[in-house]
Amino acid sequence: MRIDVVSIFPEYLAPLELSLIGKARQDGILQLNVHDLRSFTTDKHRTVDDTPYGGGAGMVMKPEPWAQALEAVSQGGASKPVLIVPSPAGERFTQALAYELAEEQQLVFACGRYEGIDERVIDWAREHFTVRPVSLGDYVLNGGEVAVLAMVEAIGRLLPGVVGNPESLIEESHSDGLLEYPVYTKPSSWREHEVPAVLLSGNHGKIAQWRRHEQFRRTVERRPDLMDTFDAGQLSRADRNALAELGYDVVGGRLRKRPEGGPQG
Ligand code: ADE
Numbered sequence: 001m002r003i004d005v006v007s008i009f010p011e012y013l014a015p016l017e018l019s020l021i022g023k024a025r026q027d028g029i030l031q032l033n034v035h036d037l038r039s040f041t042t043d044k045h046r047t048v049d050d051t052p053y054g055g056g057a058g059m060v061m062k063p064e065p066w067a068q069a070l071e072a073v074s075q076g077g078a079s080k081p082v083l084i085v086p087s088p089a090g091e092r093f094t095q096a097l098a099y100e101l102a103e104e105q106q107l108v109f110a111c112g113r114y115e116g117i118d119e120r121v122i123d124w125a126r127e128h129f130t131v132r133p134v135s136l137g138d139y140v141l142n143g144g145e146v147a148v149l150a151m152v153e154a155i156g157r158l159l160p161g162v163v164g165n166p167e168s169l170i171e172e173s174h175s176d177g178l179l180e181y182p183v184y185t186k187p188s189s190w191r192e193h194e195v196p197a198v199l200l201s202g203n204h205g206k207i208a209q210w211r212r213h214e215q216f217r218r219t220v221e222r223r224p225d226l227m228d229t230f231d232a233g234q235l236s237r238a239d240r241n242a243l244a245e246l247g248y249d250v251v252g253g254r255l256r257k258r259p260e261g262g263p264q265g
Helices: 010-017 019-026 063-073 095-101 119-125 145-156 204-222 224-229 237-245
Strands: 002-007 031-036 082-092 106-110 130-135 248-251 254-257
Touching (some): 002 010, 019 031, 031 063, 063 119, 082 095, 082 145, 095 145, 130 145, 204 224, 204 237, 237 248
Parallel strands (some): 002 031, 002 106, 082 106
Antiparallel strands (some): 248 254
């Protein structure tokens, strides 16, 4: 995969030289280039921003340096590259979107700063790219760079050969719509806290069942919103029992929370 990142703070992206993503670059799995937006300006002051039409606080990124930069990095080829514009006003970045983007040949990330990029860049770019404004979550960062670090890591680790043991991608949080179960290592007794006995039992069926139950328990406690969208069409009897204990019944392939104190269905 090829990834191009355009930013006025290229140094912000230095962590992408480290760890698994750095190794993927060295191994040639990922060709990642970071570009300084200012190198696409033509004036003496290398200006990238200007005051907003209509008034208001802050500055807006000028369109022409962006057009020059995006034209320079677009590889062309069989499919349009995907232009990801990190923004709190974008669609939500999820594990599902990470998997989808990991299939692309080229991703281009346009890091906005200030109040954002002149909207005409987004309209113009649709001729050359599949444009996706994407948000990390419902909070505001100072610019897109930190969001790009997160997204490139989430996408990059899904590329074949990046994570040493691909099985570790299967059982992690969000891969099946639930949060991950808790994990423990030695010693089995630590500061008067014990590892759950079932994990020491050697009974792999029981361990799998316990882990599944913990996934449900955690998800109910920390992210009840995920229970509403969980696909409950193919659940085992043991899963249904675990969910009933947590106050959820399966109705038409979805989970329905039983009213407080209601009978188990
Ligand atoms: N830029 C500023 N805030 C952001 C957010 N929440 N997600 C992605 N990019 C951003």
